[in-house]
Amino acid sequence: MRIGELAARAGVSVRSLRYYEEQGLLTSTRSASGQRHYTEAHVERVTFLQRMYAAGLSSRTIAELLPCVDSPSETTSDAALERMAEERERLSAHIEELVRTRDALDVLMATNRAHRAGLSPTATV
Incomplete structure (x- = not known):
């Protein structure tokens, strides 16, 4: 899935996902044109990251x-x-x-x- 779909499914902004990647918390594969691609596991990962942030970390x-x-x-x-x-x-x-x-x-x-x-x-x- 692409970044917009991951954002929608995880309930976060695209900007947040880019930030998570910059911080090394999330990784993606890139297409030949440079677009980010994610798997189902990334939805769970982003949800987990959100829980960590909600805990004040x-x-x-x-x-x-x-x-x-x-x-x-x-x-x-x-x-x-x-x-x-x-x-x-x-x-x-x-x-x-x-x-x-x-x-x-x-x-x-x-x-x-x-x-x-x-x-x-x-x-x-």
């Missing part, structure tokens, strides 16, 4: 995890699990920072509300 991290998919073994499985654990820790730290930031904003909003409540109706312009 970067292209680089996904590339590090693909050996577990492409050449499954205990070694690649262990390495993938370790890498995903690292990513989970990174996300947890980011979530904690976002919670702290939200809490700081809540304090500012409470201060603003208290200040606003203290303004007399004639003081507003």
Whole structure:
């Protein structure tokens, strides 16, 4: 199948597929005229890549995890699990920072509300 059909079947843009190829996450064969051609297996591959992106993983991290998919073994499985654990820790730290930031904003909003409540109706312009 050609790139447009793969995009439609996988529910992604053609641009995304080209990006995946640039990042080494997806490969295609080329016709004599240079058109990309894909197989049924590529639909599953793109769906898998989308799940990885939805989990917050970067292209680089996904590339590090693909050996577990492409050449499954205990070694690649262990390495993938370790890498995903690292990513989970990174996300947890980011979530904690976002919670702290939200809490700081809540304090500012409470201060603003208290200040606003203290303004007399004639003081507003």
